[in-house]
Amino acid sequence: MQVIRFWLIASFWVCFSSSHLVGAALNGKVIKVADGDTVTLLVEKKSYRVRLQGIDAPEAQQPFGQAAKKALSEKVFGHRVTVRWDEKDRYGRLLGQIYLGEVWVNQLMVQDGYAWHYTYYSKDSRLARSQQLAREASRGLWAREQAIAPWDWRRGKRPLLEDSLEASRIAQIVYVTPKGEKFHRQDCHHLGTKGKPEALASVRNRGLTPCKRCHPKEDP
Ligand SMILES: [Zn+2]
Numbered sequence: 001m002q003v004i005r006f007w008l009i010a011s012f013w014v015c016f017s018s019s020h021l022v023g024a025a026l027n028g029k030v031i032k033v034a035d036g037d038t039v040t041l042l043v044e045k046k047s048y049r050v051r052l053q054g055i056d057a058p059e060a061q062q063p064f065g066q067a068a069k070k071a072l073s074e075k076v077f078g079h080r081v082t083v084r085w086d087e088k089d090r091y092g093r094l095l096g097q098i099y100l101g102e103v104w105v106n107q108l109m110v111q112d113g114y115a116w117h118y119t120y121y122s123k124d125s126r127l128a129r130s131q132q133l134a135r136e137a138s139r140g141l142w143a144r145e146q147a148i149a150p151w152d153w154r155r156g157k158r159p160l161l162e163d164s165l166e167a168s169r170i171a172q173i174v175y176v177t178p179k180g181e182k183f184h185r186q187d188c189h190h191l192g193t194k195g196k197p198e199a200l201a202s203v204r205n206r207g208l209t210p211c212k213r214c215h216p217k218e219d220p
Pocket of ligand 1: 184188190191211213214215
């Protein structure tokens with residue numbers, strides 16, 4: 001009985017004494033915005049890195065990454081905010097909800113189209129709804145044809161459509177000599193050094209025909 005009582009008291013002591021570590025509300029000033037989902041909060045003389053929980057903003061190099069950082073800066077930089085958090089990530093950042101007065105900043109970022117709802121870690125229906133609305137209204141990052149999720153981007157995914165459009169645009173360039181009636185591939189021996197690049201559609205319009213030696217690319 002003594003032992004049980006000891007452990008009860010001990011565990012209560014651990015719970016309460018470390019409550020500032022296992023989840024709490026912090027009040028402080030945002031002194032840095034690292035990107036669209038990470039800020040540094042100064043509370044008295046201590047600073048805390050805070051990762052906005054449940055959302056994921058585009059990476060710095062990603063389309064809209066800088067816009068997301070700017071958007072978050074405009075909302076919270078230099079302001080006093082409340083951060084509610086209950087766990088840390090593996091980088092030691094507090095995973096938290098940021099409130100500017102009554103405004104829930106995490107949600108606002110998603111609602112404005114500056115961040116994704118981080119569905120792998122968050123099942124929050126309000127964030128899901130905010131993203132759906134942003135998407136329907138083509139707000140922010142949703143204005144792009146192909147918005148790549150930051151988690152996919154980090155694994156190396158890039159916009160395939162744009163790449164293939166670029167590739168096909170290049171593929172549709174053929175080469176002609178000043179007096180030629182045929183069009184060629186760039187490496188065709190008939191071209192010599194006089195070949196000039198021209199769009200396939202254009203040489204077709206002028207009535208040129210493909211060279212029988214080099215077989216330049218035909219229209220798909
Ligand atoms: Zn040729």
